[in-house]
Amino acid sequence: xxxxxxxxxxxxxxxxxxxxxxxxxxxxxxxxxxxxxxxxxxxxxxxxxxxxxxxxxxxxxxxxxxxxxxxxxxxxxxxxxxxxxxxxxxxxxxxxxxxxxxxxxxxxxxxxxxxxxxxxxxxxxxxxxxxxxxxxxxxxxxxxxxxxxxxxxxxxxxxxxxxxxxxxxxxxxxxxxxxxxxxxxxxxxxxxxxxxxxxxxxxxxxxxxxxxxxxxxxxxxxxxxxxxxxxxxxxxxxxxxxxxxxxxxxxxxxxxxxxxxxxxxxxxxxxxxxxxxxxxxxxxxxxxxxxxxxxxxxxxxxxxxxxxxxxxxxxxxxxxxxxxxxxxxxxxxxxxxxxxxxxxxxxxxxxxxxxxxxxxxxxxxxxxxxxxxxxxxxxxxxxxxxxxxxxxxxxxxxxxxxxxxxxxxxxxxxxxxxxxxxxxxxxxxxxxxxxxxxxxxxxxxxxxxxxxxxxxxxxxxxxxxxxx
Numbered sequence: 001x002x003x004x005x006x007x008x009x010x011x012x013x014x015x016x017x018x019x020x021x022x023x024x025x026x027x028x029x030x031x032x033x034x035x036x037x038x039x040x041x042x043x044x045x046x047x048x049x050x051x052x053x054x055x056x057x058x059x060x061x062x063x064x065x066x067x068x069x070x071x072x073x074x075x076x077x078x079x080x081x082x083x084x085x086x087x088x089x090x091x092x093x094x095x096x097x098x099x100x101x102x103x104x105x106x107x108x109x110x111x112x113x114x115x116x117x118x119x120x121x122x123x124x125x126x127x128x129x130x131x132x133x134x135x136x137x138x139x140x141x142x143x144x145x146x147x148x149x150x151x152x153x154x155x156x157x158x159x160x161x162x163x164x165x166x167x168x169x170x171x172x173x174x175x176x177x178x179x180x181x182x183x184x185x186x187x188x189x190x191x192x193x194x195x196x197x198x199x200x201x202x203x204x205x206x207x208x209x210x211x212x213x214x215x216x217x218x219x220x221x222x223x224x225x226x227x228x229x230x231x232x233x234x235x236x237x238x239x240x241x242x243x244x245x246x247x248x249x250x251x252x253x254x255x256x257x258x259x260x261x262x263x264x265x266x267x268x269x270x271x272x273x274x275x276x277x278x279x280x281x282x283x284x285x286x287x288x289x290x291x292x293x294x295x296x297x298x299x300x301x302x303x304x305x306x307x308x309x310x311x312x313x314x315x316x317x318x319x320x321x322x323x324x325x326x327x328x329x330x331x332x333x334x335x336x337x338x339x340x341x342x343x344x345x346x347x348x349x350x351x352x353x354x355x356x357x358x359x360x361x362x363x364x365x366x367x368x369x370x371x372x373x374x375x376x377x378x379x380x381x382x383x384x385x386x387x388x389x390x391x392x393x394x395x396x397x398x399x400x401x402x403x404x405x406x407x408x409x410x411x412x413x414x415x416x417x418x419x420x421x422x423x424x425x426x427x428x429x430x431x432x433x434x435x436x437x438x439x440x441x442x443x444x445x446x447x448x449x450x451x452x453x454x455x456x457x458x459x460x461x462x463x464x465x466x467x468x
Contacts, residue, residue, distance in 0.1 A: 007214045015148030026133035035333075035341040038463070039322055039379070040242060041273075042350035044265030047225045048240025049444035050452030053193040054185030055237055056126065060096030066113035067091050068103050075108045086110075092179060100179030109177040111170040115139055120162040122187040122198070126154050131176035137399060145257035149173060154209055157186050157197070159193030190437065192449035193240060202245060202453055205234060217424050218250040218257040219333065223321040224264055229332070232259060239449060241349060241389070248460025253468070258333070258341065260325060262318040266351035270360035270368050272314035275374040278367065285360035297359070310411045319378060326379075328432060343381035345463050346372075349389040349455070351406045352441035365409030369420065370412065372427060385466035387459050388413060388429045392445055428462040430455070 040046060063209040069086035071079075091433035095113070103109055117123065125144050127137045139158055143293040148452045149151035160166070186193040195201040197210060214233030222244060224230040228235065232246040246259050267273055271289065286297045287304070294306035330337045348371065354360040372386050394407045412419050414429040435454040439446035 032339070035258050035325070035336055035339055036249075036253055036255045036344045037258045037260055037341050037348065038245070038249065038345045039375070040240075040245070040259060040261040040347040040349075041263050041318055041344065041347055043263065043267045045350060045352070045441055045444060045452075046240055046261070046263040046347075046349045046381065047274070048238045048242070048452065049447055050239040050249055050449035051188065051191040051447040052234060052239060052449065053063055053191050054188040056182040056184045058098065059125070059181045059183040061095075062115055062117055063095050063168070065091075065118055065419045066095040066111060066179070068109055068111045068177075068179075068305040070104055070109055072106040072107050075171070076417055079108075081108065081171060082109050086245070095179040097135055097233050101179050103179070105175065109172045109175070109281060111168075111172075111177075111179065113168060113170045114165045115160070116163065117160045117183075118149055118162055118167045119185075120160065121185050122157050122159050124157050124186055125181065126153070126169050126184065127176065127181040128172075129180040130173065130177050131174055132180065134173040135177070136171045136173070137168065138170075139168045141347045147173075152211075154211060167254040177350065179402065190446065190448035190450060191232065192453070195453070201314065201450070203245075205243070213439075215247070215460060216252060218246040218352070219263070220246065220259045221270050221325055222261045223325060224262050224318055225264065226261060238447075239349075241451055241452055244453045244456025244458075244461040246456075247461070248457050249463055256336065260322055260361070263316060266353055267314045268358070269350060269351070270354055270355070270363050271311055272309075272353075273318075273350070274312040274367065275315060275370045276312060276378075277374070278370060279314070281363065283362065286359065286365070288359050298359075322379075324399065337369065343379050343384050345385040345387065346375050347387050347389070347459055347463070349459070351391050351410065353407070354406055355391075355402045361405040364406050365412055368409055368413055371422070383426070385463055386423075386427045387428070387462045387466070389455055389459050390429065390432050391441045392432045392451060392455070393440035395433045418458055428466055430458045430462050432458070 002240050017075050023455040035114050068090050070088040071081055071084055071086050087107055088104055090104055094101045118370040124342060127145055128135055133147050134149050138269055142158055143156060145153060145155050187198060188194055196205050205212060214231035216231050220228055220230055220232045226240060242259050242261055250257050274291050276291050278291045280293060281288050282300060285300055287300050288297045289311040290341045291312040292310050294310040295304060298304040325332050329341055376382050376384055388410050390407055390410045394403045398404045411429050413423055413427050415424040436445060437448040437451045445451040
């Protein structure tokens with residue numbers, strides 16, 4: 001594929017969901033039909049390591065000469081506290097960190113001082129903790145945070161020059177005030193904040209106030225790791241492929257969608273995720289464990305000495321957790337009470353750990369075929385579609401070796417290859433090498449959020465094609 005065509009394809013992956021959303025409501029138009037369930041699994045990159053921003057840190061040393069003033073009475077939005085005489089003003093010896101100087105009680109509290117960052121950049125400030133987040137913060141005369149009582153915070157990023165001192169002020173709306181707070185660098189290359197808010201990519205992820213927004217017609221439930229139970233949207237400091245995937249399938253399905261993700265990092269298909277019924281096998285003088293056997297391998301002719309783990313333990317843990325969610329569907333999702341569900345598809349993004357054991361890489365195709373068949377049988381979903389994503393660092397022209405063995409195995413199960421007739425029209429493999437922005441699976445693609453978004457969208461589009 002030449003550079004121009006590849007560029008066009010990537011642009012379509014990025015912008016297509018936004019175009020579709022413009023003409024489609026995110027409220028389900030099929031209120032009585034079963035919820036469509038997609039089960040996502042794999043190792044750490046499925047768990048999710050795409051950076052949302054530069055990472056928040058407790059503020060403290062960035063603030064100079066902070067003081068807090070107490071004004072008579074409860075907070076009044078009409079009052080001009082800058083022109084009023086405070087009842088008391090206290091110098092704050094410690095501001096931020098983990099043990100800030102306690103604020104005096106009574107009245108309305110206003111903190112003032114100066115802010116100075118070390119590095120120039122675009123920042124977001126998150127003042128307060130718990131009830132103390134109900135406040136208004138201004139930096140250099142610009143409102144950067146406002147959270148009214150009972151409302152979500154509205155934050156506006158601000159560009160700050162490294163080494164330059166600028167004034168700040170925090171006006172608290174309740175008596176629950178303190179000096180705690182967090183500061184976040186947003187314009188970090190490859191972070192989701194940079195991509196969305198400063199490069200205009202994936203515009204459907206934010207609202208008109210440039211805040212992250214969720215879509216109510218797609219629900220996220222994470223178990224084992226990346227735990228969550230909420231409408232699909234950006235939450236926390238990392239994302240996985242579920243964000244792009246959820247938008248892609250949500251744009252094409254009228255019924256509500258449940259993304260059920262059950263995954264764990266540093267796990268191999270040929271050991272940790274080995275499927276029930278898998279038999280032990282021999283490879284170059286060693287015996288490799290079958291399902292529920294331990295340890296991973298032992299010399300042929302010797303007696304294995306079990307360890308506190310067994311082949312298939314992660315398979316059991318992850319998919320038992322998924323069963324527990326589905327077995328308690330109405331309790332887990334009371335907003336869908338009275339509805340049933342249908343398992344529409346599975347997504348598998350894994351393979352990194354199998355690269356380090358030649359026998360596991362050589363066995364990967366056989367184990368992947370078993371995984372596809374076993375999951376369909378286990379969840380009583382024989383018609384469920386299955387999408388596999390390859391490791392982003394491995395290209396089709398990679399030299400012989402473990403990485404190439406795994407890539408070839410993943411590509412071979414695609415129904416269009418004809419190698420597995422029963423997979424025709426119901427199994428697809430997404431070749432992610434053109435979508436990777438650098439790094440490798442073992443470095444979590446350097447945390448580049450574009451890799452995670454583009455892989456998620458591509459996998460979602462592949463799933464949609466299978467569902468047509």
